[in-house]
Amino acid sequence: MFVDRLIQQIKEKKSNIVVGLDPRLDMIPKHIREKSYRMYGKNLRGAAEAIWTFNKEIIESVYDLIPAVKPQIAFYEQYGLEGLESYQKTCRLAQEKGLLVIGDVKRGDIGTTSKAYSDAHLGLTDVEGERIEAFPTDAITVNPYLGDDCLKEFMKDIVDYEKGMFVLVKTSNPTSGQLQDLEAGGKRIYEIVAHLVHQWSREMMGAHQYSSVGAVVGATYPEQAKNLRRLMPTSYFLVPGYGAQGGTAKDIIDCFDERGLGAIINSSRDILYAYQKENSEYKEQNFGRAARNAVLKMQEEINGLLLEQGKQYW
Numbered sequence: 001m002f003v004d005r006l007i008q009q010i011k012e013k014k015s016n017i018v019v020g021l022d023p024r025l026d027m028i029p030k031h032i033r034e035k036s037y038r039m040y041g042k043n044l045r046g047a048a049e050a051i052w053t054f055n056k057e058i059i060e061s062v063y064d065l066i067p068a069v070k071p072q073i074a075f076y077e078q079y080g081l082e083g084l085e086s087y088q089k090t091c092r093l094a095q096e097k098g099l100l101v102i103g104d105v106k107r108g109d110i111g112t113t114s115k116a117y118s119d120a121h122l123g124l125t126d127v128e129g130e131r132i133e134a135f136p137t138d139a140i141t142v143n144p145y146l147g148d149d150c151l152k153e154f155m156k157d158i159v160d161y162e163k164g165m166f167v168l169v170k171t172s173n174p175t176s177g178q179l180q181d182l183e184a185g186g187k188r189i190y191e192i193v194a195h196l197v198h199q200w201s202r203e204m205m206g207a208h209q210y211s212s213v214g215a216v217v218g219a220t221y222p223e224q225a226k227n228l229r230r231l232m233p234t235s236y237f238l239v240p241g242y243g244a245q246g247g248t249a250k251d252i253i254d255c256f257d258e259r260g261l262g263a264i265i266n267s268s269r270d271i272l273y274a275y276q277k278e279n280s281e282y283k284e285q286n287f288g289r290a291a292r293n294a295v296l297k298m299q300e301e302i303n304g305l306l307l308e309q310g311k312q313y314w
């Protein structure tokens, strides 16, 4: 089951960090871009190959330190088919390195359309009876806005293929409250979504009192996260917003349970582009080492605070 594999990886690597694979062309080291443009041209192929080269080195540099990666599909989709090919290759390499892959695809539509999304990202795609894997991912993010019939399609594949999903509950962006914090029947919208997620989570429980149905909860809203931990006791939290968006170890600490489990913390820009930081000791040739160092620093911050609070999971 996805959640059990995740917890096993977390314990083995003593890490609850997810590296977000969000390749931004303008932030990829120049020597990689130039080589790629020389070989393929300044076009979608050239961009996609630069991304792939960059991701390969990032994965090689951090795979032994983390349980999972989270490629954000938007950063690949913008380069069309070539970009999606890089997404697919990135997911495959990460899995080969023993990492779990959480596709940040934020899908959700009417039932029949959700089924197609789910075939592509969780299950298998049917071609005249041949069942083929389109994108190799272990879990995805989903948008709950369309309700039960939308999520039912993802649920089926989670059960059949032992995959996972993280439902958007309280997102990290500045205006997430505009809709998510509105009150309906005495409750906030995000609390109502949390209640639904809790119900869905009961259908896919693993061995450690957690479910393969998790929730996205932003690091930038610590008070709400504390409340959500209580409302969704069986859902693993995928927590974006650490680092570049301002979230700190203190802000995410209440996403964990008393055992130090229950949350995986994502950081993308702060890790991938650590070599560009003002005080960085690394040159752009060593961007992989800079990323590794950034993961180790984040691990120290989070594990240090967990230890202080007696929430030692390792």
Ligand SMILES: O=c1ccn([C@@H]2O[C@H](COP(=O)(O)O)[C@@H](O)[C@H]2O)c(=O)[nH]1
Residues within 6 Å of the ligand: 020, 022, 072, 104, 170, 171, 172, 173, 216, 217, 218, 240, 241, 242, 243, 244, 245, 266, 267, 268, 269, 270
């Ligand atoms: O509420 C959300 C949901 C998803 N994200 C995604 O996480 C990363 C964050 O990147 P950073 O560079 O660490 O800020 C990015 O892929 C977002 O699309 C989120 O930030 N908040």
